[in-house]
Amino acid sequence: MLMVAAIPVRAPVAMPKLTEVELYAWIAQAEAGARLEYHRGFLGIDVTAVISTLLESERRQLADLGQAARGAFEKGLVHLVQERVGPDRFAYIAVARPRPKAAATSLSALLLEERAA
Template sequence: MDSTIIGFRIAEPPLTETMFCTWYGSAVPGDRIVYHRGFLAVDASPLTSTVPDAERRALLRVAERALQLAEDGLVHLVQRRMGESDFTYLAIARPRARSRAGTLASVLAAAKPTSVAA
């Protein structure tokens, strides 16, 4: 289903949104995946894309999911120029924020001192 080229996982066939989310769910910080190869703005546009409409819509869903994860601070999005109008689009997993809920530090920080009656 995928191959490794220069340390990047490249999906074969094109990555779906489900595959992208599955990758993210198991990714550790620094893991990277190629979510598109080409010219994303052109390939995702209904006016300029040369790929079949169903594939274009699937690409758009992956690109939108990648952007949402980036906006949420969960991945870095990087593009690498391979040639004229040819880019490799990568998502790189970021370290996940540690949840402080339920930790001793958060419990102590939220606790109010009580006066002890003598």
């Protein structure tokens, strides 16, 4: 008789949907090193129209969120990391970076500029 042991799989975390505005708000108040999971899945697939299983409105919202996270990274406000949580499944995490001592522009201005782009 063949015995197979069950391998525990980490259950998906139920999280409220995050908007780009909520991401910006978190960045504005986050302490350096704070972490925020902004998506769980496979972002490249989840935002691609022909293969995503998301509704079109959800897919667009997720694409906007991904772009907002990338823009914040490019401005030096966050680090972006991924943690594998299962086969073809990742946690996408923004980690707040330390604020510059003397910023030429305010954080709000940077985030608003990113949103307008």
